[in-house]
Amino acid sequence: MKRTMTTVLAVVMAVMLIAGCSSKNNNGAAESAKPSESASKAPVAESKGEKPVELTFWGDWGGEGQKQFETMVDAFNKSQDRIRVKYALQQDMITKFLTAATSGGSPDILFWDRWRTSLYAPKNVLHPVDEYMKRDGINAADYFDESLKELSHNGKLYGLPLTVDARALFYNKKMFADAGLQPPTTWDEVAVAAKKLTKWNGDKLEVAGFSLNDVGLFNMYLQQAGGTMITDDGKTNFNNDKGQAVLNFWNKLLKEDKVYKVGFETGLGEGTDAFVTGKLAMHYTGPWMLSTYKKYGQELDFGIVPPPSGPNGDKGTIMGGFGLVIPEGSKNKEEAWEFVKWWMANKENMMLWAKTSLNIPPFKPALDDPFFKDDPLWQPFLQSLEFAKIRPQHPGYSVMEGDGLTPNLQLFMQGESDAASTLKKAQEQGDRLLSDNAEVK
Template identity: 55%
Template sequence: MLLLGLLIILVMVGCSSDNDASSDGNSGSDEEVKLTFWGDWTGDGEEQINHMVEMFNESQDRIEVEYVIQEDLITKFMTGITSGQVPDVMIWDRWRTALYAPKGVLHPINDFMDEDSVSDGDFYNEALKELSYGDKLYGLPLTVDARALFYNKDHFEEAGLEPPTNWDELREVAKKLTIKDGNDLERAGFSLMDLGLFSMWLQQAGGQMMTEDLSATAYNSEDGLEVLNFWNQLIYEDGVYKPGFDKGLEGAQHPFITGKVSMHYTGPWDVQTYNQYSDQLNYGVVPPPAGPDGDKGAVMGGYGLAITEASEKKEAAWEFIKWWLADPEIALEWGKTSLNLPGNKVALEDPFFQDDPFWKPFVDTLEFATIRPQHPGYPVAEVDALIPNLEKFVLKEQSAEETLEKAQEAGDRMLEENEAE
């Protein structure tokens, strides 16, 4: 009887081990693992994602991935944690990491990286920082981006000008490219529509958005005033731009496409858009001009792929992410398919990016681009405290000093209210 009891226990232990391996996507199991992959990329983005998913599914016979679109991705994810309806892998807007990692909803991949000898050096350090909280890494970069200066080549050639490399040149070039009919602006030499780029301008002026210890905002400074004074010169002294001049115009009516704007900042996502209008738009791209003292500045953004803490198939989820993002050849295929800059630095060394006049300036810009401050309250402080005050400034409703003081006061309060628990 004792021997029979031991045999029964051994059989039960064996069954339990098989079940655990299957649920966790262990490579020792022969049972197919099905992964649910959530994202909010639709249209062309959905096709591009599904192309990579199909490639992965066809590359092996153990793991099957299904991409499921969730329009309100973060809300669905957070409510799904309560109900138990969560994905295994997510497309993750990296700046959210500092806000959600402290809540314990993402799974760190440090051990996976070490076990499979995936090198940090294959990725931009800033992108990895944006996917980190404390000493934990919560995903790998899917895309990287930054803003660069787009300029109308025909306008420049007609005026005999070269693309600007610093603020002084930017100002002089913008003045020469601007066309007015009396007080009416017919062509803006430079667009200042996107006030959310203040952080980029502040870097170029030598400043930072937050203190080194992330305890308070830092934009109420001499550097911050230098940015706003430069904006004031462009808009009100030089008249190269008028607030609202290019607001709300998209597609074929975009002022850069129609020739109503000679220069503006935007990201790599617009390369594909503008190339569709090559019959009427001859444009070039250069890195952002440096500030008064030669400081370069750009803000890195982009997406990552992350594993949810609630997933029961974390190892399989990691295999999918590793296949896609850690292999330079696969990452390059992703870049060519999606016309995004892949998060893998080795992939960006390919001639597809290095020899392309539109992509190369972005690759160069990424070398000095930095991420947003990693404080849970920073996005709130920027959107709800800083930008509304900047809007009042460009409309001449308040001075530069008042703008930064009010933004600092409200921003510091929001940082305190959104401290990690």
């Protein structure tokens, strides 16, 4: 980025940033933030007495999330005097945004669940950022390809990614050590470890070896079996040997090895975490649970490994996450881009965000920071992100999965449908839903 401040102003702004910014360490304690290099590199001119441009930033994160956003907003506002951003918490944000997009009052920056892009970009309510990227020399290779793909539609990019996450396998290290087991790397090893670690007392399951609580992870397992959820021409792609392999694996664990019981985790009582209380040996979850689990110290001695591979060595996990987009209705698009770029195309600022929110930044240069490099618990997630895939971008995918596939998988887990019937019905219902929702309305 070009330097456009005077040397004196750069020094003043750096001092202000050091005084005003703070981040959180792993224990949630405040620590002094390093001066952001963008405070001296951002292309911001002196205001010369002119009133700053006011930007509105909409998001639906309240509580701690709101404080995290406000930390970044404050740091940006203190880094220059030409633009002022204000975070505005919104309930039912998407509905309000669509109304504002057609009637005026659109925000300038929008916190964005990336999977929505294929649904809303065709409505022309988002502003593409490709020209900004090219003009300012922002390198797309600095981001995870899948995160940019999820923010794209018809060859246009509609924002920059803010977070990335992926599921990995959490396991109880003490249980594994006591049983003489190593963390699993394949489905077969998962099955062996789960069976050995499961404890029944008569008909009562006391310790489950492996969680089968979330049928929504079918997509991840299907990748591990070497499959994909939908075809290139927009039809379901799981009623085949790959989908059968997933359900056969689930059936083995549930019915043959009896390492889990449907409803086990909910039956422990509201708010009870089976993994924390030692009633679950292994389960899939994401980096959002790290800070929670770390609080228990030696009471919960846990480890994490990338998702084990399927029967033919295929790897798979789902990449999720958020981004920031600029609405087409914004009256201050250039200034909005300055804020987005300052935050998500700068290592120091992305590290301020990472330490404040404990999210993995999609900006790869930030991942070389000791904050990630020196903490072994981050490594399985970073490894998983290298092969993680986003959900299919078909406009009807979420409806197909939620209304066509998931109900049939739940019937299978409850023993009310066999694998072949489950996949056949899910295909029939899923294909109809994909067809009905192929066009964005």
